[in-house]
Amino acid sequence: MRKVTLEQIFTHPIAQKYLQRSGIAHAVAAAEHAFRFAQKYYVNPDLAAKAALLHDVGHYTWYRDGEWDYDLYRENDIHAIKGASRAHKLLIRIGEDRHAAKEIAVPILLHTDSYLPDGQLHLKPLQHVVALADEADEEFGGKHHYRKIDEQEALERLRTLDRKIDRNYKYPDRVV
Numbered sequence: 583m584r585k586v587t588l589e590q591i592f593t594h595p596i597a598q599k600y601l602q603r604s605g606i607a608h609a610v611a612a613a614e615h616a617f618r619f620a621q622k623y624y625v626n627p628d629l630a631a632k633a634a635l636l637h638d639v640g641h642y643t644w645y646r647d648g649e650w651d652y653d654l655y656r657e658n659d660i661h662a663i664k665g666a667s668r669a670h671k672l673l674i675r676i677g678e679d680r681h682a683a684k685e686i687a688v689p690i691l692l693h694t695d696s697y698l699p700d701g702q703l704h705l706k707p708l709q710h711v712v713a714l715a716d717e718a719d720e721e722f723g724g725k726h727h728y729r730k731i732d733e734q735e736a737l738e739r740l741r742t743l744d745r746k747i748d749r750n751y752k753y754p755d756r757v758v
């Protein structure tokens with residue numbers, strides 16, 4: 583049995599604060615992609631969906647004179663590092679299993695190589711799935727961070743995903 587659901591994570595005030603900053607629509611879409619890729623690559627769909635949902639919670643808003651400044655962002659961003667730590671803290675607070683919390687935090691840390699000098703990462707399957715899920719929802723110029731979604735629709739889609747993950751736990755060999 584899962585200790586924590588996507589719904590519990592999503593509705594927590596801390597998650598709400600940071601998910602709104604980086605875009606709820608992107609987070610929900612990435613979680614859905616992660617569930618799909620998890621089945622393709624035979625990794626745990628619960629961990630993949632949670633990591634994808636939270637992968638951008640480390641974002642800071644790089645505004646200069648009221649507008650997003652991409653140069654500032656590219657130079658100074660460490661959202662993957664911040665996000666991994668933030669997500670881990672939140673998951674532990676909600677009651678996630680310690681080992682699972684680490685398994686979720688590492689793909690968040692590695693979902694982008696933007697903070698590394700050479701950008702050479704060798705990803706394990708779960709980490710690869712989360713990076714793929716993020717990429718699958720990316721839009722040019724970071725537009726995916728600004729796409730709007732109705733809060734209720736986001737919740738319903740995560741509930742659907744929770745049910746799929748639960749079914750997957752019961753019947754791991756059956757494709758949902």
Ligand SMILES: [Fe+2]
Pocket residue numbers: 637638661693694716
């Ligand atoms: Fe990101």
Ligand SMILES: [Fe+2]
Pocket residue numbers: 608637638716
């Ligand atoms: Fe992202």
